[in-house]
Amino acid sequence: MKISTSRFGEIEFRDEVMLRFPSGIIGFPQSTRYIILDHDREAPFKWLQSADEGGLAFVIMDPRMFKPDYRVMLEPAVLADLGSPADEELILFVLLTVPPGDPDRITANLRAPVVVHEPTRLAKQIILHDDLPTRYPLFAQPVACP
Secondary structure: OOEHHHHOOEEEOOHHHHOOOOOOEEEEEEOOOEEEEEEOOOOEEEEEEEEOOOOOOOEOOOHHHOOOOOOOOHHHHHHHHHHOOHHHHEEEEEEEEOOOOOEEEEEEEEOOOEEEEEOOOOEOOOOOOOOOOOOOOOOOOOOOOO
């Protein structure tokens, strides 16, 4: 399959690598097909690129790379939506916000992670009811000197 994107130009990929979000992503319900692209093979960041809208892409990351104690308890309804997977079949990532011109202030949305059932490629963004931030800083912020 081929798609034309605003960031990466034309991309060709195999259909079996596509993630399917039956409910879309929060704020983008019409875009239900995505692929994951490497930002840079050495960097932990990746892109979640819409296959439905070439201009829609999110920076994503495995949250355990910056917050090892991050855990998500999935409700039975979410597991059913994903095909009732075993824990080891699930991949978890969070969407990042990169402020223009200030990449040191990248934040992660820990309250609305994305869960992927690897074998079926079904995915779902969930909203956790825990008291988790939507803008968790990835890097320690410098302390202002007087």
